[in-house]
Amino acid sequence: MLLAIVAIGIVGLAYLLYNVKNLIFTPKCQFIEISIEDENFLLVSDLHIATKQLRKSDLHKIGDYMARENIRSLFILGDLFDDFHKKISTEHLSRELKKALKLLKLPEKSQIFITFSRNSHDPIISADKIELTLDSLNIIAANKPIRLCAGETTLILLHGDLAVKNGALAYIINKVGNYFQRKYFVEESLKKKLGINKDSWLVMGHTHIPFINKELKIANTGCWKHYWREESDTAILYRNGELMLVKI
Numbered sequence: 001m002l003l004a005i006v007a008i009g010i011v012g013l014a015y016l017l018y019n020v021k022n023l024i025f026t027p028k029c030q031f032i033e034i035s036i037e038d039e040n041f042l043l044v045s046d047l048h049i050a051t052k053q054l055r056k057s058d059l060h061k062i063g064d065y066m067a068r069e070n071i072r073s074l075f076i077l078g079d080l081f082d083d084f085h086k087k088i089s090t091e092h093l094s095r096e097l098k099k100a101l102k103l104l105k106l107p108e109k110s111q112i113f114i115t116f117s118r119n120s121h122d123p124i125i126s127a128d129k130i131e132l133t134l135d136s137l138n139i140i141a142a143n144k145p146i147r148l149c150a151g152e153t154t155l156i157l158l159h160g161d162l163a164v165k166n167g168a169l170a171y172i173i174n175k176v177g178n179y180f181q182r183k184y185f186v187e188e189s190l191k192k193k194l195g196i197n198k199d200s201w202l203v204m205g206h207t208h209i210p211f212i213n214k215e216l217k218i219a220n221t222g223c224w225k226h227y228w229r230e231e232s233d234t235a236i237l238y239r240n241g242e243l244m245l246v247k248i
């Protein structure tokens with residue numbers, strides 16, 4: 001009995017360390033550099049669109065909101081897909097992207113920037129980044145995080161699995177952190193570990209807990225699918241250098 005408990009303890013601890021090793025050792029990280037002229041743009045994550053069975057969804061609200069607010073640039077911070085974690089060709093990616101993005105009913109001629117999650121759900125592409133035009137949409141997709149320059153503002157955009165591999169565990173760590181007045185522990189630690197300037201923003205998804213903290217310049221976009229945690233149907237809106245959390 002005791003042996004079993006010790007064994008479970010060791011396996012549990014090993015799993016935890018494997019998950020958070022990038023919060024202990026500094027992760028190597030290369031960015032895709034993007035500059036944008038737009039006065040507003042939208043950031044979302046964790047849409048969790050299944051390739052096998054498209055769900056009845058309210059994802060069109062994202063496109064409706066962009067049309068209403070005259071936004072033409074969308075950043076998707078990972079977990080765009082739900083069941084598509086494999087190495088794929090550009091053709092395969094473009095087929096599935098076309099299907100998935102159709103659900104969002106994006107305004108014509110929108111540009112979409114995607115930084116895929118790397119440990120589950122999203123596809124693995126071989127190139128540094130892939131540029132595609134699908135119907136009237138211009139798409140740049142990468143597995144790497146994005147360093148975005150928007151006017152005077154710099155934003156580091158990534159899924160968040162670089163900090164803690166498993167999203168559920170990332171959620172639990174922030175919930176536990178809450179008891180120690182560190183409810184954004186994952187975002188705060190990752191920003192520090194990556195050596196991101198405190199004047200720059202870190203925006204991620206992954207935990208499925210949406211928030212914005214202007215003091216620490218960290219934010220989380222939330223999620224669009226019930227995943228044993230309630231969906232938040234939220235986005236982060238950038239407008240003239242200001243970031244805000246919006247419920248769509």
Ligand SMILES: [Mn+2]
Nearest residue numbers: 046079167206
């Ligand atoms: Mn997710």
